[in-house]
Amino acid sequence: MVNIRSLDPSASPLDYYGYELRRLREQAGLNQAQLGDILYCTGSLIGQIETARKVPTREFSERLDAALMTDGLFSRLVGLVLKSQLPSWFRPYVEMEQKATYLYSFEGLMVYGLLQTEGYARALMGARFENDLDGLVAARIERQRILEREHPPLLWAIMTEAVLRQEVGGRKVMRDQLAHLLAMQEREWVKIQILPFAVGAHAGSLGSFTLLRFSDDPDLVYTEDFVQGHMTVDSTAFKDGSLRYDHLRAAALSVEDSSALITRVMEEHYGDQPEPGGSELA
Template identity: 60%
Template sequence: MTHISILDPGASPLDYYGFELRRHREAAGLTQKQLGEIVNYTGSLVGQIETARRVPTPEFSERVDAALGTDGLLSRLVELVLRSQLPAWFQQVAALEVRATEICTFQMGMVHGLLQTEAYARATLGALDRTDLDDRTAVRLARQRIFQKDEPPVFWLILSEAALYQEIGGPAAMRGQLAHLLSFEDDPRINIQVLPFSAGAHAGLTGSFNLYHFTNDPDIVYTESYGSGHPTANPTTVKDCSLRYDHLRAAALSLRDSAELIRRVMEERYGEQGDAGRDPVA
C-alpha cells in the first residue's frame, strides 16, 4: 500500500493526481471526509485516490475542481491518468482513437468498447478476472469521451448478428446495451450496421478489425489477440482491410434495417415478457 507521506508525484500520472488532490484539499482546510461530503463521495474514496489506490473518474474530478476552485486542473489530469491505466499494449490504440477523424470497426463477438454500457463493459472485463473491476470499467468507459470533443470522429460499426444473441451480463444488461445502440439511430456521426446470419460467408471471417483514418497521417489497421494489439500502417494490409470493410458494409443491413433488427432482438429475446418465458438453459 502507498503511504501518503512517501507518495512520489513523479512516479505516475495516478500518483501525481493524488499528490495534487491532497495538496489542494489541505490548502482549502478540508479533511477527506469533509471534501467527500461536499462532492457527494465518501471520505474513504477521497483517501484512496489521494494514495493512488483508486482511479479517479471524470465526474469525481469535475466535482472536486468545482469544490476546491482548481480551475479544471484535476479534470485535465484525469485524462492522462485514465490513459495510463490502460494495458500498455493498448495505450497506443487509445491514442489513435483520440486522433482519428473516422473509425471503422468490424466486430464479430461483442459490441466495441467505445459503445459499451457500464454493465456490459463490467461483464466483459470481469469474465475471468474481477480484480480492480470498478477501476478497469471506468477506464474503458472514459475512452468514450472522444465523442464529446468539439470535432468528434465519425464512427462506423459493423456488428455480427451473433453479438446480439451473445448474452453478456444477463438479460437486463443486454437490454440496456441494445437500447444504447438504438440511442444513436439519429446521430449521423455514429453509424451501426448489423451483418446478418443470412450473409453467409463474408469478408470478415478472419476476425474483428479496426480502421483508423486521419487528416494528415496514413490510415492504420488494428487487430487484436490475447494480451496484445497489432496496429500497422503497412499499405498492403491497409488496402486489403479497406476492401474487406467495403464488402462487409455492402453485405450488412442498412442503418434502418439494422436498427429494426436490434430492436426486435431486444424486445423478443431480452424483453420483460421474454425473460419470464425463456428456457433457463437456452
C-alpha cells in the first residue's frame, strides 16, 4: 500500500495529474486496486502516479479517460506532464520543433531522436541518466507524435554509417531500431540518408545539428554540446548550416541506397530480413 501524501496541484503538471487522478478515482468510488484491475495494471502503480512518484504514459492516460469517463482530461494533461520531464534547457527547442514545417537533421553518433524506438531511447539515455529514466523516455516518444499529425513536418535525416553499426541496447533492440528506420522511410514525408564510411572527412565532422524551417517564424539552427543545447536564428549561422547540409546530402547515399545499406547491416549483424512493410515499434 502506497502511503497517502498530500499533493499541491499547483506544484507541477505531474502533481496536478496525480491530484486529479486521486480525486476522480475516489469520486467514482474505486480504490487503487479496483482501478488497477480495470486498467490492467497494479494498484501500486495507481498509487505511485497519484503521489507523483511515477510518470504516466499516454496509453495509460487514454485508458484512464475511458475507465473514468473524463472526456479526454488525462489525455490532454499527459502532454504537459511529459513535456515537464524534459530538461528545462531543452523545452524551448521542443516548442519550436512542434511548430516547424521542415526538419533537417544530421547525426553522427546516434539515431535522430524523432526516429528512435522506445527500446533504443531507453538504452541510450540509460547510459547517461540514472534518475527519471521512465519519464525521459516517455517524453522522447511523445515528441514523435508530430510525425503522426494530419499535416506532419517534412523530416530529412542524415546519419553516418557508424550509427547503424554501433549496437545500442543489445541485438534485439538494435534490430528493431533498424527495422523502424526502414518503416519510417516508407512515409512520403520522411527521408533518410546514410553517410557511408567511404566518404571520409565530411561537412558534419564538427558535430551534429538540426535546421528548422517555419511558415511564420525565423528559421533556426540547433546544436548540442555535452551539457545542453543551443538555438540561434542568426541568418549567417543558418546559411552556414544550410550549406553544410547540402554538402552532406550530396555526399550521402541516395534514399534508396540508404535503405539497402540499412537492410544489409541487418542481414550481416542479425541474420534477419525486415518484415514486409517494416516494423512500427515507436
